[in-house]
Amino acid sequence: MSNTNERTFADLGLRRELLDALTTLGYEEPTPIQAESIPHLLAGRDLLGQAATGTGKTASFALPILERLRSDGREDEPTALILVPTRELAMQVSEAVHKYGRELGARVVPIYGGQPISRQLQALRRGVDVVIATPGRAVDHIRRGTLPLESIGIVVLDEADEMLDMGFAEDLDAILDATPAQRQTVLFSATMPSRIEKMARRHLDDPVNVRIARETAEPGEAPKVRQLAYVVPRSHKPAALGRILDVEAPTAAIVFCRTRHEVDQLTETLNGRGYRAEALHGGMGQEARDRVMGRVRTGSAELLIATDVAARGLDIDQLTHVVNYDVPSAPEAYVHRIGRVGRAGREGVAITLAEPREHRLVENIARVTGQPIAVEKVPTIADLRNRRMELTLATLRESLLDDDLDRYRTIVETLTDEFDLVEIALAAVKLAHEAAGGDQDETEIPEISLRPRRAEGRDERSKGAKHGKDGKRPKDRSGKGEKGERLSKGDAVRLYFPIGRAARVRPGDLVGAIAGETSLSGRDIGAIEITEKFSLVEVPARSVDEVISAMKRTTIKGKKVAPRRERF
Numbered sequence: 001m002s003n004t005n006e007r008t009f010a011d012l013g014l015r016r017e018l019l020d021a022l023t024t025l026g027y028e029e030p031t032p033i034q035a036e037s038i039p040h041l042l043a044g045r046d047l048l049g050q051a052a053t054g055t056g057k058t059a060s061f062a063l064p065i066l067e068r069l070r071s072d073g074r075e076d077e078p079t080a081l082i083l084v085p086t087r088e089l090a091m092q093v094s095e096a097v098h099k100y101g102r103e104l105g106a107r108v109v110p111i112y113g114g115q116p117i118s119r120q121l122q123a124l125r126r127g128v129d130v131v132i133a134t135p136g137r138a139v140d141h142i143r144r145g146t147l148p149l150e151s152i153g154i155v156v157l158d159e160a161d162e163m164l165d166m167g168f169a170e171d172l173d174a175i176l177d178a179t180p181a182q183r184q185t186v187l188f189s190a191t192m193p194s195r196i197e198k199m200a201r202r203h204l205d206d207p208v209n210v211r212i213a214r215e216t217a218e219p220g221e222a223p224k225v226r227q228l229a230y231v232v233p234r235s236h237k238p239a240a241l242g243r244i245l246d247v248e249a250p251t252a253a254i255v256f257c258r259t260r261h262e263v264d265q266l267t268e269t270l271n272g273r274g275y276r277a278e279a280l281h282g283g284m285g286q287e288a289r290d291r292v293m294g295r296v297r298t299g300s301a302e303l304l305i306a307t308d309v310a311a312r313g314l315d316i317d318q319l320t321h322v323v324n325y326d327v328p329s330a331p332e333a334y335v336h337r338i339g340r341v342g343r344a345g346r347e348g349v350a351i352t353l354a355e356p357r358e359h360r361l362v363e364n365i366a367r368v369t370g371q372p373i374a375v376e377k378v379p380t381i382a383d384l385r386n387r388r389m390e391l392t393l394a395t396l397r398e399s400l401l402d403d404d405l406d407r408y409r410t411i412v413e414t415l416t417d418e419f420d421l422v423e424i425a426l427a428a429v430k431l432a433h434e435a436a437g438g439d440q441d442e443t444e445i446p447e448i449s450l451r452p453r454r455a456e457g458r459d460e461r462s463k464g465a466k467h468g469k470d471g472k473r474p475k476d477r478s479g480k481g482e483k484g485e486r487l488s489k490g491d492a493v494r495l496y497f498p499i500g501r502a503a504r505v506r507p508g509d510l511v512g513a514i515a516g517e518t519s520l521s522g523r524d525i526g527a528i529e530i531t532e533k534f535s536l537v538e539v540p541a542r543s544v545d546e547v548i549s550a551m552k553r554t555t556i557k558g559k560k561v562a563p564r565r566e567r568f
Contacts (some may be wrong), residue, residue, distance in 0.1 A: 012038045017103040018063055025099060031056035033212045038064055041186065046207040048200045049188045055212055057188050058096045061156045066101040068153065069129055076127035077151040078109075083135055083175065085162040087112040087286075088293070093158065094132045106130060111137050111147075114286035121146055135163060135171035142178060154184040161189045161196055161332060166309065169195075176203045190339060191332040225342035227373045229352040229362045234517070234554075236445045237353055238266065240378045241325065242273045243445070244351060245303070247379045247387045252296065253321035255305045256328075256337055266325065267305045277303040280311060308333065316340070324352040327361045329558030331368040357516025360508075378445050392433040492526050493544050494566040497535040503557045505530060510537055510556065517550040518543065536566060 008029055009022050030038065033051040040047055041064035051057055065080045082097075084090050094110035101108065109123045112134045124131075124146055131138075131147065141147035155176060157163065163172060176185070185204050189196050192211075200207060232240040245253070255270075257263045260281040267279040278292045278301040295301040296316060304311070322341050328334040334352075341348025352373065354362050359375075366373040379387070399405070415424050499505050507528045514537070515522050526538025539547050544565065551563050 007035050012063075013042055013067075014038070014063055015067055018066055018100060021100050021103055027059075031060075033057055033210065034060040034063075036210045036212065037061070040208045040210070041184070042067060044184055046185045046204040047187070047210060048204060048207040049186070049210045049212075050192050051188065051190065051210075051212040057158065058093055059100065061158070061186050061188070062093070062097045062100050065130060065154055065156070066097070066104060066106055069101070069104055069106060075151055077148045078128045078131045079151050080130045080154045080156070081138070081149070081152050081175075081179070082130065082132045082156040082158060083138065083163065083172065084132060084158045085134065085166055085168070087114055087134060089159065090132045090134055097130055097132065101130075108132065111141060113137050135168040135175065138175055139171050142175065149179045152179045152183055154186065155179055156186040156188070158188050159190065160187050160199065161191050161193060162336065164195055164199075165333075169199075172199070173202075190335055193332065225338055225348045225350055227338065227350045227352075227366075227371060229354055229373050229375045230378050231354050231356055231359055231375060232378060232445065234355050236378075237325065237355075238269045240445050241266075241323065241353060242270065242275075243379050243384055245270075245275065245323075246384055248321060248349060248351070249387075249391070250302065250321035250349070252299070252316060252318045253303050253323055254311060254316070254319065254337075254340065255303060255323040255325050256311065257305060257307060257325045260307060262325070263305050263307055270303055270305070275303050276301045277305055280304055280306040282307065282309055308337075319348070321349045321351065324350075327352055327354050327358045328365070331365045334365050335369060355516055357512040360512065377447060380445075389433070392429065396429065396432060492538040493541045494536050494538050495544065495547060495563045496566045497537060497551075497556070497561055497563045498533075499556055499559060499561050500531050500533045500535050502532050503559060505535060505557055510535060513551065513554060513556050514539065514547055517554050518546050520547070537563075 009019055009027065012030065012035070014022075033049065033055045037047060037049055037060040041061065049057070049060070061082070065082075069079070082093060084093055090110045090112045094108050097106065098108045100106075107127055107129045109120065109128045109130070110132045111120045111124075113136060117140070120137075120141070124141070133141075133147075138147060142149065157172065160172075163169075185207075187196070187200055187204060187207075230240060230244065241255070255266065255277075257266060260283050263279045263281045267277045270277040278295055280289060280292050284292075292301070292304070296304050297318075299318065304316075319341055322338050324334070324337060328337065338348075338350035341350060352362060362373055362375070412421075412424060497510065507530065510528055510530075511522050511525050514520055514525060520539065520543055524540055524543070528538070529536040548563050551561055555561070
């Protein structure tokens with residue numbers, strides 16, 4: 001592999017108009033994904049690329065597309081089709097392709113849902129070189145006969161894993177099957193699950209594989225994306241998030257939630273805490289979404305509270321923090337979320353709030369992604385007060401350096417006749433501190449011990465099983481010895497959980513979910529039986545209603561479960 005640090009865009013073989021455009025836009029040298037991809041795409045090869053969001057993927061496929069545009073005598077039908085998961089990403093890619101190809105007179109049309117189709121029809125009839133489309137709207141145009149595909153020479157699937165997650169697999173297959181067999185096909189994905197590889201085998205012809213890992217820090221150098229996790233009980237999560245945001249003081253942040261209801265509820269909570277928060281979810285109309293994004297991009301809102309689907313494809317330049325209010329269900333989702341910060345060499349922070357039973361999910365994400373996630377303690381009231389004092393100090397220092405304070409001199413001189421100058425200053429600082437939020441009443445958030453309770457319980461039980469007081473192996477209360485149930489039949493009730501081995505459920509998942517959401521500990525839970533489709537768990541009879549109620553409010557392996565008493 002060549003040394004990409006020494007390559008320039010001119011070395012890649014791009015035409016003069018594109019090089020001039022890149023110079024005007026301030027591009028100095030290609031990113032690794034651009035340096036590795038562009039030569040292969042210019043040579044006409046199919047390509048399967050893996051690179052995180054924000055690594056320069058758009059230019060890596062847009063520049064080769066524009067390079068192949070004819071200078072004169074162009075057809076009215078499109079020669080390139082770029083498929084993206086969301087309306088927002090379609091607009092971003094369209095804007096980028098237009099900027100790169102301005103000197104070439106490139107005709108670029110984005111087509112997506114939420115926009116009048118008549119406007120898109122007019123643009124397509126006028127003639128177009130490059131179409132950027134969401135899969136659903138592309139299929140709609142193909143069925144209408146308004147998106148001709150006969151002249152398509154290259155098809156790009158950008159963020160393919162996101163499109164599959166959104167249920168576009170059949171649409172993508174239909175679109176690719178309708179394009180010319182001799183086309184060039186490019187597939188980019190932040191992650192490479194088996195379904196992406198399966199799609200590549202079906203639709204790509206002997207592709208070049210380009211995989212660009214996220215930049216790692218040099219020894220002794222801080223990573224560009226600081227990844228943190230806080231273990232917090234469910235009932236304290238809103239307060240913990242507010243406190244963490246108070247300490248972090250983000251310029252702009254996206255907070256990811258699982259449901260629309262959670263988005264609306266958390267937005268209201270954070271606005272009540274003094275933040276300028278905006279909600280974004282699938283229950284909102286397109287006009288409302290546009291207004292929200294306008295406020296975020298202009299800085300009039302500092303927090304965007306969103307569901308995964310609603311936030312897909314968003315690119316916010318000033319974004320400094322990404323917060324997972326719930327642990328993502330899969331490492332791939334985590335990668336997509338945190339890919340929105342730390343772009344173009346800027347530093348960013350990724351924060352995850354995990355309930356006690358989800359701590360192992362955080363460890364799994366760190367293991368799969370190969371990136372450390374530091375588990376921190378939730379800031380205490382003292383930490384918060386210290387941080388607020390620091391902010392007050394910084395505000396006062398800035399005012400002393402930059403503001404014209406002479407008009408207040410008369411007030412100070414008048415007060416010095418009656419009070420000591422230090423006392424006057426203290427009163428002024430107190431007023432400034434209280435005006436900025438002051439020391440609001442807070443409740444201390446309980447610290448969660450991450451000691452493996454269940455492991456300790458197993459150790460104690462195993463010691464007791466091996467060595468009773470008389471030195472002999474005792475039987476347990478059920479009379480079945482070492483492997484018998486831990487609860488007597490009179491005390492135990494078996495609960496039916498509609499989830500089993502097919503969902504990769506293990507005993508630890510069930511024990512962790514129950515222990516994390518109820519007053520029971522791992523030691524209180526009896527025998528567990530897991531089948532392909534369901535699981536049976538013994539719990540104390542006195543706790544049945546508590547367990548059933550708690551489990552209805554949570555998830556196991558990312559799925560909602562509603563346990564019930566076993567039916568005989």
